[in-house]
Amino acid sequence: MAENKAASRYAKSIIDLAIERNALEEVRQDMVSFAQVLENSSELGAILRNPIVPLDKKWGILENVFSGKVHEITRSFMQLLVNKGRSAILPDTATSFVAQYNALKGIVTADVTSATALTPANRAEIEAIVKQQTGAKQVFVNEKVSEKLIGGFILKVGDRQFDASILSGLNKLKKEFAQGVA
Structure with a gap:
């Protein structure tokens, strides 16, 4: 440290x-x-x-x-x-x-993991949302494709994460069912 x-x-x-x-x-x-x-x-x-x-x-x-x-x-x-x-x-x-x-320059990096490659429109929308939420002047999007997400995406900016993947939704549903059965 x-x-x-x-x-x-x-x-x-x-x-x-x-x-x-x-x-x-x-x-x-x-x-x-x-x-x-x-x-x-x-x-x-x-x-x-x-x-x-x-x-x-x-x-x-x-x-x-x-x-x-x-x-x-x-x-x-x-x-x-x-x-x-x-x-x-x-x-x-x-x-x-x-x-x-x-x-200093107001530059933010957004890491996006999606089930399929982002379209230019998706990329622009993510940049706009990140700019609005963080107040950044410029956003760099690092894109990664992971088919195991099934669909949707995971967005990480700094220490914040937004998970809108189908895999995450299915895992939540699985936990709810397991708790309801027990």
Whole structure:
């Protein structure tokens, strides 16, 4: 938990610095790219978390991977954390940065699991409903298809969930019958 708090504080500091230097969009893209690289390379994440790997080796690897590809703010930040022995929280900091950026810009992600692929009209309706309910300026819809739902959908936004699937309705009905019989 302390690591996540530190990552959140570092992310907030970087956002403030990036705003001050008019580089918020570039740094956001760097953080998204960094998170993607970590997602695709578990080895890099393991190296950053490993206390046995020397700091100069960690920085050398990051420098090799990101040299010339990230904004100077991002580069300096990565170097600072590595030099302070805090490279293990770099992944959490990148994730926290993106979350704080989204909150700052009014961007919400909606995860929709449906029995069939969403039509453009369904997608637009979900975006409109999420905007209305959350006050978001922009909504990204992550879509997943799961035939086991039989029909309907499950919508998750943050820690809220709306389940309008047939599977859920059948499970509720099954529980009611089981309680009525007993």
